[in-house]
Amino acid sequence: MSVVSNYDSLRIHLYSLTLVVVCLMIQGELLAAGDAIVVGSKKFNESVILGEIAVILVEDTGTAVIHRRQLGGTQILWQAMQRGDIDCYVEYTGTITEEILPSLGINVQSEKNEMKSIGYLKEQLAIHDVIVSNPLGFNNTYALGMTQANAQKLEVNKISHLRAHAQLRVGISEEFRNRRDGWDQLASRYQLPQMRIQTIDHDLAYQGLQSDFIQITDLYTTDPEIREHGLVTLEDDLKFFPDYEAVLLIRSDVQDRNPLALAALHRMEKSISQEQMIALSASVKFGNLTEIQAAKAFVNRAFNIGEDITRTDSLQTRNVFWARLLQTTQEHLVMVSISMLMAILISIPLGIVGQSNLRLGTTIVGVVSVLQTMPSLALLVLMIPLFGLGALPAIVALFFYSLLPIVRNTLVGLKQIDSRLLESADVLGLNRFQRLRLIELPLAMPSILAGIKTATVINIGTATIGALIGAGGYGSPILTGIRLNNFSLVLQGAIPAALMALLAQAFFVAVERRIISPGLLDVREER
Amino acid sequence: MYRLEQVSKSYGATTVLHPISIQIQSGHTTALIGPSGCGKTTVLRLLTGLVLPDEGVIYFDDHEIGKSDWELVRQKIGYVIQGGGLFPHLTAMENIALAANCTGWTQNKIATRIDELCQLVRMSSEQIMKYPKHLSGGQSQRVSLMRALMLDPRVLLLDEPLGALDPLIRFELQDELREIFRSLGTTVVMVTHDLSEAAYLADQIVLLNAGHVEQVGSPNEILQRPQSAWAQKFVRSIRKVVN
Numbered sequence: 001m002s003v004v005s006n007y008d009s010l011r012i013h014l015y016s017l018t019l020v021v022v023c024l025m026i027q028g029e030l031l032a033a034g035d036a037i038v039v040g041s042k043k044f045n046e047s048v049i050l051g052e053i054a055v056i057l058v059e060d061t062g063t064a065v066i067h068r069r070q071l072g073g074t075q076i077l078w079q080a081m082q083r084g085d086i087d088c089y090v091e092y093t094g095t096i097t098e099e100i101l102p103s104l105g106i107n108v109q110s111e112k113n114e115m116k117s118i119g120y121l122k123e124q125l126a127i128h129d130v131i132v133s134n135p136l137g138f139n140n141t142y143a144l145g146m147t148q149a150n151a152q153k154l155e156v157n158k159i160s161h162l163r164a165h166a167q168l169r170v171g172i173s174e175e176f177r178n179r180r181d182g183w184d185q186l187a188s189r190y191q192l193p194q195m196r197i198q199t200i201d202h203d204l205a206y207q208g209l210q211s212d213f214i215q216i217t218d219l220y221t222t223d224p225e226i227r228e229h230g231l232v233t234l235e236d237d238l239k240f241f242p243d244y245e246a247v248l249l250i251r252s253d254v255q256d257r258n259p260l261a262l263a264a265l266h267r268m269e270k271s272i273s274q275e276q277m278i279a280l281s282a283s284v285k286f287g288n289l290t291e292i293q294a295a296k297a298f299v300n301r302a303f304n305i306g307e308d309i310t311r312t313d314s315l316q317t318r319n320v321f322w323a324r325l326l327q328t329t330q331e332h333l334v335m336v337s338i339s340m341l342m343a344i345l346i347s348i349p350l351g352i353v354g355q356s357n358l359r360l361g362t363t364i365v366g367v368v369s370v371l372q373t374m375p376s377l378a379l380l381v382l383m384i385p386l387f388g389l390g391a392l393p394a395i396v397a398l399f400f401y402s403l404l405p406i407v408r409n410t411l412v413g414l415k416q417i418d419s420r421l422l423e424s425a426d427v428l429g430l431n432r433f434q435r436l437r438l439i440e441l442p443l444a445m446p447s448i449l450a451g452i453k454t455a456t457v458i459n460i461g462t463a464t465i466g467a468l469i470g471a472g473g474y475g476s477p478i479l480t481g482i483r484l485n486n487f488s489l490v491l492q493g494a495i496p497a498a499l500m501a502l503l504a505q506a507f508f509v510a511v512e513r514r515i516i517s518p519g520l521l522d523v524r525e526e527r
Numbered sequence: 528m529y530r531l532e533q534v535s536k537s538y539g540a541t542t543v544l545h546p547i548s549i550q551i552q553s554g555h556t557t558a559l560i561g562p563s564g565c566g567k568t569t570v571l572r573l574l575t576g577l578v579l580p581d582e583g584v585i586y587f588d589d590h591e592i593g594k595s596d597w598e599l600v601r602q603k604i605g606y607v608i609q610g611g612g613l614f615p616h617l618t619a620m621e622n623i624a625l626a627a628n629c630t631g632w633t634q635n636k637i638a639t640r641i642d643e644l645c646q647l648v649r650m651s652s653e654q655i656m657k658y659p660k661h662l663s664g665g666q667s668q669r670v671s672l673m674r675a676l677m678l679d680p681r682v683l684l685l686d687e688p689l690g691a692l693d694p695l696i697r698f699e700l701q702d703e704l705r706e707i708f709r710s711l712g713t714t715v716v717m718v719t720h721d722l723s724e725a726a727y728l729a730d731q732i733v734l735l736n737a738g739h740v741e742q743v744g745s746p747n748e749i750l751q752r753p754q755s756a757w758a759q760k761f762v763r764s765i766r767k768v769v770n
Binding site: 420421423424425426427428429430431434438439442443516517518519520 | 602615659
């Protein structure tokens with residue numbers, strides 16, 4: 001009978017979808033080569049450029065190199081390196097003492113200068129099988145900055161001057177807000193009175209300063225924007241900020257796996273001055289060079305190699321709009337469809353179980369609600385030790401985020417069924433499974449599908465965070481666009497994501513027409 | 528067919544049925560009647576196993592029905608709940624065929640049986656292609672009846688089968704039901720609050736009041752010789768309306 005056939009066809013659709021998705025995934029995994037050296041970088045220009053320099057130097061030894069670019073933050077990179085997903089990345093000594101060592105249970109007392117020496121850091125990280133290189137040659141410390149106009153008007157040129165200006169609005173990066181050497185400690189050391197503190201993406205903070213939305217922000221002293229926008233960096237008159245000497249962190253096993261690569265990486269030591277670093281960043285952000293072009297030019301000048309470098313950038317220099325769109329769409333689709341598929345397969349049974357047992361139902365909804373409220377970055381950081389970088393941890397995180405709408409709508413859909421209908425089914429002699437399959441699920445289907453629809457739309461938007469952990473997707477052009485202040489790149493991620501959400505909506509409308517019985521549609525919905 | 532012996536039922540502190548004993552005769556139509564809250568629907572639900580007695584025993588064909596026997600008993604029951612209880616996501620035909628499909632009847636056998644039933648309740652094969660929301664009240668009741676009769680049950684249980692219908696259709700369907708009950712020769716137990724309907728359709732009337740059996744008898748006995756003061760009052764109040 002037709003009661004059954006709708007579900008069979010749906011099942012076939014689901015199977016074929018799974019197959020396609022799995023193929024896409026396998027293809028993606030094969031692209032990641034076996035014994036290549038993997039360089040990581042954080043999601044700001046300097047880190048990406050330095051990553052490219054490291055890539056070119058290692059490639060020059062004939063080694064295959066992969067660049068996992070613009071990843072989400074210190075903890076993500078550190079965790080990924082501990083797990084072996086990346087082999088090296090550029091870190092800053094201050095970040096090691098203030099962020100990484102404390103996360104390993106080592107508290108560095110700020111008075112003890114010997115605990116900030118390179119030698120000490122080398123010793124400590126060696127325990128965790130990480131080599132700390134000698135400094136690369138520049139110091140990129142934190143500073144507070146203001147526009148020239150505001151600084152002159154308020155006569156501020158030292159951080160301690162800020163005590164007199166409580167009304168100023170402060171916009172700081174998420175990381176700076178939470179770090180041990182971040183805002184809270186700084187404010188208490190300087191007795192700063194400012195109350196209006198805003199978290200804002202570092203690259204957007206410069207626009208915030210220009211538009212006077214914020215008056216103070218945290219700066220990296222090698223940011224080229226300081227010069228470009230004529231910002232004033234306030235003197236750290238109480239010497240709060242430690243040094244942030246750039247160094248390479250390298251997994252010690254690189255020594256055995258590829259000593260030539262290790263030697264190539266060490267060539268970066270003492271090779272880049274503060275001025276050079278600022279100029280490199282400026283050439284990418286304000287000149288028209290890509291990170292690779294800038295890195296090439298630098299390597300060419302400094303090491304006299306790189307004339308024959310053929311390396312091109314998958315996301316940027318390759319001026320193939322459609323190829324990039326295809327790649328990010330594929331990555332995005334893999335994340336969304338696998339996570340949604342898993343969420344559907346798990347949530348509906350959870351909803352069914354939850355409906356049949358009230359206490360269990362409350363527990364299930366409680367747990368998935370807690371998952372829903374986890375901040376995405378925190379969830380990603382938790383995922384990395386388990387699943388490493390790439391699509392998998394993003395898929396698991398998205399899976400968690402998709403559970404609640406489906407579980408709850410399944411529960412509600414089943415609960416809403418008129419108990420007299422269930423009694424009819426019982427007396428007609430339907431067993432538990434027949435009743436569930438032929439009566440309860442079809443009757444709850446409008447609600448369940450609505451839940452799936454909601455979850456999918458949220459999922460498509462949330463999947464942009466995948467870019468923070470190297471999963472690609474529409475988040476990559478958005479991250480790059482924000483980093484380079486390139487609005488069209490941001491749109492190249494945002495518009496397809498919006499379109500995908502619309503297409504998903506249309507898809508589910510079609511699915512509804514197929515699997516929701518016409519008998520359940522409102523009269524006005526009928527054609 | 529059915530025998531209830533000293534069966535009682537309470538929901539929390541509310542006693543719905545004090546220990547009662549009722550006998551349902553095979554091949555006859557029995558009407559359970561009484562005011563709202565008298566326990567008549569609970570008695571019907573006890574006969575389906577949807578409600579289990581707190582105390583007392585229910586016999587089916589002189590066999591005591593244990594908890595695990597209900598599955599078997601239900602195969603011999605056709606049940607029409609109040610309001611019809613048609614599944615809105617299935618067409619009338621799918622509603623009717625559902626139990627047969629789940630039992631594994633062949634499509635031929637199902638089609639033949641549905642044709643028979645269509646003739647019995649005067650429905651056309653076009654009408655049963657519709658979804659329940661497109662059926663009139665009278666048609667819905669007919670379809671519910673077809674669904675209940677599909678597996679040719681030995682007992683037909685009806686809960687206010689004509690409850691929500693307007694008087695004209697109700698009048699018409701009462702005639703049809705009487706004809707159907709007579710022609711099938713099945714045991715019928717129906718719940719109604721309308722004494723004239725009970726008198727018209729039933730061979731035996733069980734008059735219930737506040738969880739007790741007030742009187743059992745043929746329609747004539749109940750109408751002519753109400754035994755208690757309450758039964759007299761009940762019969763009189765109905766008579767006023769009838770006259």
